[in-house]
Amino acid sequence: MPNLRFTPFIFMAMVLLSGCGEESREYQVKQNTGLGMPEESSHQSSAGHAGHVHRPYDFSLPSQWKEKPSSGMRLLSFSDVSGELDGSLVVLGLEAADLESNINRWRGQVGLEEISKEACLKSLDEGTSALGSFKSLKLKGPDGKGILAAIYTLPNKVLFAKMMGPSSKTENEEKNFLTFCSSLKAHTH
Amino acid sequence: MNSSSPLLRVGKTLASPKLFFYALFWLMILLTWGTVAQKAIGLYQAQERYFSSWILWLWAIPTPGGRATLTFITMNLLCKLIFASSYHPKKVGILITHLGALCLLGGGVLTAYFMTEGALVVKEGETSWYYQDFHEHELAFVGSKDGVDEVLAFSDESLVTGAVLKHSSLPLQVEVLEMANNIEIIRRQSAATAGEKGMLKNFIFRSLAINPEETKNMAGMRFRLKGLDDEQDGQYMIFEFMEVPQTFSVDGREVRIELRKRIHPLAFGIELLDVERQLHPGTQMPRSFKSEVHVVRPDGSKLKQTISMNRPLRTDGYTLFQTHYDINEKGEETSVLAVVENVGRLFPYISSIIICIGILIHLVLHIPSLIRRG
Numbered sequence: 105m106p107n108l109r110f111t112p113f114i115f116m117a118m119v120l121l122s123g124c125g126e127e128s129r130e131y132q133v134k135q136n137t138g139l140g141m142p143e144e145s146s147h148q149s150s151a152g153h154a155g156h157v158h159r160p161y162d163f164s165l166p167s168q169w170k171e172k173p174s175s176g177m178r179l180l181s182f183s184d185v186s187g188e189l190d191g192s193l194v195v196l197g198l199e200a201a202d203l204e205s206n207i208n209r210w211r212g213q214v215g216l217e218e219i220s221k222e223a224c225l226k227s228l229d230e231g232t233s234a235l236g237s238f239k240s241l242k243l244k245g246p247d248g249k250g251i252l253a254a255i256y257t258l259p260n261k262v263l264f265a266k267m268m269g270p271s272s273k274t275e276n277e278e279k280n281f282l283t284f285c286s287s288l289k290a291h292t293h
Numbered sequence: 294m295n296s297s298s299p300l301l302r303v304g305k306t307l308a309s310p311k312l313f314f315y316a317l318f319w320l321m322i323l324l325t326w327g328t329v330a331q332k333a334i335g336l337y338q339a340q341e342r343y344f345s346s347w348i349l350w351l352w353a354i355p356t357p358g359g360r361a362t363l364t365f366i367t368m369n370l371l372c373k374l375i376f377a378s379s380y381h382p383k384k385v386g387i388l389i390t391h392l393g394a395l396c397l398l399g400g401g402v403l404t405a406y407f408m409t410e411g412a413l414v415v416k417e418g419e420t421s422w423y424y425q426d427f428h429e430h431e432l433a434f435v436g437s438k439d440g441v442d443e444v445l446a447f448s449d450e451s452l453v454t455g456a457v458l459k460h461s462s463l464p465l466q467v468e469v470l471e472m473a474n475n476i477e478i479i480r481r482q483s484a485a486t487a488g489e490k491g492m493l494k495n496f497i498f499r500s501l502a503i504n505p506e507e508t509k510n511m512a513g514m515r516f517r518l519k520g521l522d523d524e525q526d527g528q529y530m531i532f533e534f535m536e537v538p539q540t541f542s543v544d545g546r547e548v549r550i551e552l553r554k555r556i557h558p559l560a561f562g563i564e565l566l567d568v569e570r571q572l573h574p575g576t577q578m579p580r581s582f583k584s585e586v587h588v589v590r591p592d593g594s595k596l597k598q599t600i601s602m603n604r605p606l607r608t609d610g611y612t613l614f615q616t617h618y619d620i621n622e623k624g625e626e627t628s629v630l631a632v633v634e635n636v637g638r639l640f641p642y643i644s645s646i647i648i649c650i651g652i653l654i655h656l657v658l659h660i661p662s663l664i665r666r667g
Contacts, residue, residue: 112371134422
């Protein structure tokens with residue numbers, strides 16, 4: 105019979121050494137390819153996997169709007185029928201719920217000056233949804249940019265719905281945007 | 294072998310059936326414990342903590358984890374076979390049964406170290422050439438050229454707070470300032486310093502407890518980049534599923550840095566031709582999903598295959614299962630396939646057959662003595 109007396113100890117050493125995994129590796133991988141699929145979307149798919157984003161809210165998107173691949177902080181990305189408006193639904197911690205800083209940041213994005221906290225609060229309208237009430241806002245900047253936004257302050261987080269693009273388009277889509285905001289509700293399985 | 298040899302003494306001690314009994318008993322405790330813990334900490338965390346670990350910490354007391362226990366049982370069986378078995382023709386059945394059990398444990402070792410599993414997400418009309426691990430992360434430096442990503446990736450083991458990541462092919466270094474497996478993004482209230490760049494200028498993150506439902510976790514990392522130029526060197530933050538990737542110019546080439554689930558490239562592509570969902574009559578509850586796919590080879594040749602819930606596709610050592618279906622507002626359908634590569638997958642079948650043969654031989658050889666006793 106062959107001398108196997110070292111076998112158990114060799115096995116033990118192999119098992120222990122197998123635990124030392126590689127720290128880095130180099131590889132090449134083809135990006136997802138598709139029928140007429142633009143390169144940018146292909147990249148989104150490789151980096152983000154829209155299908156894997158956990159979406160804790162249900163909503164009804166106006167029929168003319170288009171949902172786009174989304175990931176990261178964006179629970180949802182969408183655009184109007186022209187594709188000129190960029191829409192998003194983003195969730196952040198309650199630290200981000202300060203109305204004044206958010207409104208002034210958005211005002212800056214469309215070229216408007218900062219305003220006082222009182223003026224910020226006055227500029228808001230109120231809406232309702234199954235998630236509770238939300239504050240909505242319409243901004244139109246001097247250089248033709250516009251923003252539609254809604255803020256939902258929930259028990260432990262804050263949800264932002266936002267559409268940005270040419271102000272002529274945001275004005276047209278205001279009604280649709282508010283309908284979308286009202287349709288938001290907690291996801292049910 | 295000399296009967297007083299230390300090796301023989303260690304081997305005979307390790308071959309003790311008593312040790313086997315206690316190890317098996319401990320394994321049963323671990324199994325029960327881990328199964329109960331799954332409810333609170335989730336399947337993967339329980340598997341990692343109780344079954345795949347070398348040491349299980351019970352408060353401050355170290356105890357053998359599942360991996361240590363199984364390794365010990367394998368050692369015990371090996372020692373029994375080598376140092377404490379009598380090689381008599383009448384014992385051949387027992388020896389074969391032991392070999393079968395060792396084969397089973399050997400398959401377990403291969404599975405533990407070399408099995409990979411992940412998700413392949415593919416939209417109708419698209420071809421996907423990789424799958425992403427369900428659990429492991431990687432920090433990837435990606436340069437793209439002609440539809441191919443050239444990647445240098447650092448694995449989970451190196452992504453720990455305080456680690457410095459360097460590689461000969463990368464003229465920069467990354468110091469991991471903070472790594473967390475589940476985070477929440479927060480808009481920052483205080484102004485960023487001059488050295489804080491990218492998303493860190495407007496956001497910070499906060500570590501959260503690991504969610505038992507793994508898909509609800511989002512890993513994040515804060516790091517310091519050195520070695521490029523004053524404009525690019527600094528502190529950054531990245532996280533999983535980041536919508537706009539963080540990019541750098543490295544030797545005139547755009548390189549993006551991504552924290553993502555580990556990518557496993559495939560030697561073939563899966564082109565989704567059609568995905569079908571059948572519902573239970575009168576309900577919105579899915580009864581089954583089915584994907585019609587082409588297995589695409591790099592030379593362009595294609596083979597049509599169907600993957601349904603109980604009919605996985607087995608090719609090139611991989612098994613692809615139909616797991617999920619999705620349709621977006623535009624009506625675009627996506628199929629999610631679970632991909633498993635497991636070199637040890639045949640071992641349970643082979644070892645079961647060996648064990649059965651061993652027991653059968655043992656019974657047959659002992660029939661005459663049983664008849665005599667009867």
